[in-house]
Amino acid sequence: MATIPATSADTEVLPGIHTRLEHRGLRPDQHLVDGGYTSLVHLEQAEREHRITVVGPLPGNPTHQHRRGEGLARDDFRIDFDRQEVTCPQGQVSKGWHGPYPTSSPTAAPLIVARFTKSQCQPCPVRAKCTTSRDGARNVGFPPRELHELQIRNRAEQQEPAWHKRYAVRSGIEGTICEFAHGHGMRRCRYRGQAKAHLQHVLTAIAVNIERLSRQSPGESTPPRPPTAFQDHLDQQGIKRLRSWRAVS
Numbered sequence: 004m005a006t007i008p009a010t011s012a013d014t015e016v017l018p019g020i021h022t023r024l025e026h027r028g029l030r031p032d033q034h035l036v037d038g039g040y041t042s043l044v045h046l047e048q049a050e051r052e053h054r055i056t057v058v059g060p061l062p063g064n065p066t067h068q069h070r071r072g073e074g075l076a077r078d079d080f081r082i083d084f085d086r087q088e089v090t091c092p093q094g095q096v097s098k099g100w101h102g103p104y105p106t107s108s109p110t111a112a113p114l115i116v117a118r119f120t121k122s123q124c125q126p127c128p129v130r131a132k133c134t135t136s137r138d139g140a141r142n143v144g145f146p147p148r149e150l151h152e153l154q155i156r157n158r159a160e161q162q163e164p165a166w167h168k169r170y171a172v173r174s175g176i177e178g179t180i181c182e183f184a185h186g187h188g189m190r191r192c193r194y195r196g197q198a199k200a201h202l203q204h205v206l207t208a209i210a211v212n213i214e215r216l217s218r219q220s221p222g223e224s225t226p227p228r229p230p231t232a233f234q235d236h237l238d239q240q241g242i243k244r245l246r247s248w249r250a251v252s
Contacts, residue, residue: 004208006201013039014110021053029236033058035173042110043150046157058170061157067135074132077143082117084148089117091141093127103147112146119143182211 005016017040024030033056034049041059049055068074081090087100098120103113124130124140134141145151160166183189187207192200237243 004201004205006197006204008197012110013037014042014045016040017042017045017057018048018052021049021055025053031055033169035059035170035176037173037177038062043112043146043154044110047150047153058166060161060170061154063158068132075129077145080117080143082143082145082151084151089143091119091133093129095119095123095127097143098123112150114144115147117143117145179211183207187211 005020007016017036021030021034030053032054036057036059038060041057041061043061046057046061049057064070064076064078066076068076075092079092083089089097089100091097097117099118100115101118102115104116105113119140119142121138121140124134125138127133146154187210189204189207193203194200
């Protein structure tokens, strides 16, 4: 359970979560997260430092050409990292390769910028599809090779049915979040200060686990709840799941 200020980004929490899970011997092979956690930098960091595959929707290409589905987007350019060159769809080769530059956000990948010249872009017959600048030339930005390859691989996997089937397991996580928010008032802090708010979150999580482990008989109109990830973990470790928390002395 991690508690952070509301002004902090979700991606800032992910490395600490993985570190704590590894120290406690609970490191997963895969970690299913929502789009708020899928920073390209942290996907690479989780794989390199903790051998954890983060599975979640990676943000798409932010260029306006890609968003509108028209024009020449970054993926239409061929990137040669060995020669440090970028070739446009019209066969023009970039004249400059700069970076990688650090970004202002700790969750954003460093950026390499390949630049074309005005003499290349101004007479181009498809210039209007490539850039909105009247006098300037096209620049193409992309992350370093390792992160670029990881980005391409993840975006391709997200289009496969097998990825959607694997990610569908996260529906149970979203259900748990809904249970916390609507069943236990987790959107409102009962105490002042982050330390006390964290204690509230921990105690609420314990209560939810105890309630689920008790396996009380459901009502006539309530379908049986499937085992949670925590219950499955107890089964895998050979730990008996008690029918009621009141049996604990």
